[in-house]
Amino acid sequence: METTASAKYLRGSAQKARLVIDMIRGKDVNQALAILRYSDKRAAGHIEKCMRSAVANANEAAEKANISIDPDDLWVKAAYVDRGPTKNRRRVRPAPQGRAYREQRHFCHVTILLSSEERLTPKSAKGDGKGAPAKLAESKRRKRGGAVAAPRVKRAAPAPEDQPKTEAVVADEELGSKQKTSTAEELRTAEKDSADAKTSAVGTESAEEKESGADTESGEEEASEE
Numbered sequence: 001m002e003t004t005a006s007a008k009y010l011r012g013s014a015q016k017a018r019l020v021i022d023m024i025r026g027k028d029v030n031q032a033l034a035i036l037r038y039s040d041k042r043a044a045g046h047i048e049k050c051m052r053s054a055v056a057n058a059n060e061a062a063e064k065a066n067i068s069i070d071p072d073d074l075w076v077k078a079a080y081v082d083r084g085p086t087k088n089r090r091r092v093r094p095a096p097q098g099r100a101y102r103e104q105r106h107f108c109h110v111t112i113l114l115s116s117e118e119r120l121t122p123k124s125a126k127g128d129g130k131g132a133p134a135k136l137a138e139s140k141r142r143k144r145g146g147a148v149a150a151p152r153v154k155r156a157a158p159a160p161e162d163q164p165k166t167e168a169v170v171a172d173e174e175l176g177s178k179q180k181t182s183t184a185e186e187l188r189t190a191e192k193d194s195a196d197a198k199t200s201a202v203g204t205e206s207a208e209e210k211e212s213g214a215d216t217e218s219g220e221e222e223a224s225e226e
Contacts, residue, residue, distance in 0.1 A: 001069060002077065003061055005054035006111040010046045013106040014083040017043040021079045021110070029055060029074040029114065047110055051076075054114045069116055078113035 010017065020041045024032035029051070036048040055071050062069040084107025093101045 001058065001062065001065075001067065001117070002113060002115045003054055003058040004111060004113045005050050005057055006109065007046055007050040007053070008109045009084055009107050010043065010110060011105075012043050012046075012108060014081045014108040016041070017047070017081045017108045017110060020044050020047055021081055024051075024076055025079045027076055028072070029076070030072060032076055043108075047112075050110050050112055054112045058114055058116070073116050074114045075116075075119070076112060077115040077117075078111075080111055082109040082111070084108045 020036070020039060020043050023035050023039070024047075027035070033048060033051060036044045036051065055074065058069060058074060059071065086104055086106055089105040089107070091103045091105060093103050095101045
């Protein structure tokens with residue numbers, strides 16, 4: 001059973017009234033009335049009166065048809081707002097410094113449709129059997145791109161000590177030990193070469209100092225003989 005109620009020439013614009021209508025569309029009557037009572041919108045009071053009028057129309061129609069109906073079973077099946085007349089509704093509001101602001105008054109028409117029938121739940125055409133839409137199921141199957149889709153590098157687990165070593169592992173260890181010994185020998189030879197070079201440089205410096213000292217002594221002796 002369906003009943004309608006309409007409220008015409010309500011003060012306020014249709015855009016502002018639609019903000020309130022959108023909150024109650026598809027709700028139960030009791031829940032819609034609670035939302036309208038505690039709403040801060042100016043249009044909520046007029047829409048609440050229209051809602052109560054629709055409930056009264058449903059009770060009256062049920063009595064005429066000799067049908068028992070429970071008002072708690074009613075729900076808002078449809079609700080919409082139409083734009084009202086605005087012609088010859090322009091006003092002038094005084095403004096500072098002798099100016100005037102032009103205003104335009106708006107009206108709107110509200111219509112509410114209540115129903116006591118059971119609500120139909122939408123069925124998915126290609127769902128997964130649980131009522132989920134086909135698009136959601138397809139999006140879950142899709143692979144994510146970018147860094148998320150890149151394969152992760154698998155790290156090799158360290159071999160336990162009790163497990164016997166293979167020939168390849170033994171060969172790698174021997175090669176590493178040989179490389180370590182060769183590098184150590186090279187370092188030792190390099191240190192010896194540097195030490196020999198230092199000692200040779202010191203020896204040459206001492207020899208040059210001795211020669212220069214002998215030359216100075218011979219020069220002094222010749223000067224004393226003269």
